[in-house]
Amino acid sequence: MMNIPLIDLKAQYLTIQSDIDSAIQRVITRSEFIGGDELQEFEAEFAAYCGAKACVGVGNGTDALYLALRGLGIGPGDEVITVAHTFIATAEAISLTGAKPVFVDIREDTMLMNPDALEAAITPQTRAVIVVHLYGQPCEMARILEIAQHHNLKVVEDAAQAHGAYWQGQRVGTLGDVACFSFYPGKNLGAYGDGGAVVSQDEDLIRRVRRLANHGRLEKYTHEIEGVNSRLDGLQASILRVKLRHLDQWNAARQRHAAHYLEALAGSGVNLPTVHPEAESVWHLFVVRVAEREHLQARLKEQGIATGIHYPLPLHQQPAYKYLGIPDGTLPVTEKVASEIVSLPIFAELTEEQVETVSKAVTKLTNVLQSL
Ligand SMILES: *Cc1c(COP(=O)(O)O)cnc(C)c1O
Numbered sequence: 001m002m003n004i005p006l007i008d009l010k011a012q013y014l015t016i017q018s019d020i021d022s023a024i025q026r027v028i029t030r031s032e033f034i035g036g037d038e039l040q041e042f043e044a045e046f047a048a049y050c051g052a053k054a055c056v057g058v059g060n061g062t063d064a065l066y067l068a069l070r071g072l073g074i075g076p077g078d079e080v081i082t083v084a085h086t087f088i089a090t091a092e093a094i095s096l097t098g099a100k101p102v103f104v105d106i107r108e109d110t111m112l113m114n115p116d117a118l119e120a121a122i123t124p125q126t127r128a129v130i131v132v133h134l135y136g137q138p139c140e141m142a143r144i145l146e147i148a149q150h151h152n153l154k155v156v157e158d159a160a161q162a163h164g165a166y167w168q169g170q171r172v173g174t175l176g177d178v179a180c181f182s183f184y185p186g187k188n189l190g191a192y193g194d195g196g197a198v199v200s201q202d203e204d205l206i207r208r209v210r211r212l213a214n215h216g217r218l219e220k221y222t223h224e225i226e227g228v229n230s231r232l233d234g235l236q237a238s239i240l241r242v243k244l245r246h247l248d249q250w251n252a253a254r255q256r257h258a259a260h261y262l263e264a265l266a267g268s269g270v271n272l273p274t275v276h277p278e279a280e281s282v283w284h285l286f287v288v289r290v291a292e293r294e295h296l297q298a299r300l301k302e303q304g305i306a307t308g309i310h311y312p313l314p315l316h317q318q319p320a321y322k323y324l325g326i327p328d329g330t331l332p333v334t335e336k337v338a339s340e341i342v343s344l345p346i347f348a349e350l351t352e353e354q355v356e357t358v359s360k361a362v363t364k365l366t367n368v369l370q371s372l
Pocket of ligand 1: 060061062087132134184
């Protein structure tokens with residue numbers, strides 16, 4: 001039986017092994033474990049990749065969001081609007097600042113923030129919106145930016161799943177006031193441990209984030225404010241520099257696999273993902289929707305095909321957010337989508353045969369289900 005995992009980090013490593021090994025060796029030889037040349041180079045290269053003026057490496061994507069919000073001056077008494085259909089980090093970053101997370105519903109077709117819902121949720125306390133470019137697809141930025149501007153809101157991009165994606169020909173990372181990336185190993189650009197970055201056209205904001213992330217200092221022994229310790233380390237930066245050179249090619253491979261899936265699954269019983277015509281997705285995940293999800297997942301597993309659910313329980317229904325007192329049924333599209341989604345394997349090293357195998361299995365299983 002052929003095993004098809006959701007992601008295969010070992011397969012990716014084998015394609016870049018000698019470059020990775022020598023990058024790691026270089027950092028160790030120079031003992032530049034914190035700060036150092038590799039970090040500086042990576043920050044410059046990643047900013048350039050995004051088309052942004054400045055970038056600061058931080059400890060992880062969650063901290064990137066938290067530090068960006070702090071850098072924007074968001075704190076107690078403020079409300080920040082985001083979606084409940086995301087990884088919990090998006091909302092944790094808001095509550096960590098002392099602000100209140102406010103969840104709005106998504107669009108059923110793209111599964112991304114519904115701009116009408118955003119507009120309806122704005123109150124005099126609203127200071128910012130975190131748009132989540134989920135699954136690799138940029139949000140509907142034209143409408144969202146217009147609403148934000150009209151209500152004087154800061155726009156933070158949670159680009160943890162969308163390194164390299166485009167909205168109207170412009171890379172994510174420069175679409176809002178500030179963008180936050182995760183380099184968690186499984187992301188489109190992943191480190192060999194935790195890592196993250198904050199990117200912006202506003203160099204002053206990046207300076208404030210850099211200071212917050214490094215104990216409130218820009219110089220060694222002067223702490224201008226109280227900060228935290230959240231830095232991207234030299235080893236991770238050196239690994240990310242090697243991988244950044246391959247990112248476009250890996251994203252292109254994901255796009256080929258997604259196109260293949262869309263064609264091969266057209267006659268199946270699953271609902272296929274929709275990408276906004278002005279967006280170019282980098283397909284961090286390939287998420288279909290089906291009513292009999294558990295059955296499909298179990299049968300695929302028997303055939304050696306891994307699947308996932310991103311994410312099964314919306315944030316407003318998580319035990320951690322019970323205190324917000326948001327009743328079930330408040331976000332009907334989010335709740336419906338969460339009950340139907342299934343992520344199929346997608347990563348650059350996947351072969352065409354594997355995409356074909358998964359597609360055939362899904363088609364067979366869902367056609368059977370439909371005819372029951
Ligand atoms: C991965 C992820 C994060 C958090 O990143 P970490 O590096 O794991 O802290 C935030 N938001 C989204 C949408 C993510 O997928």
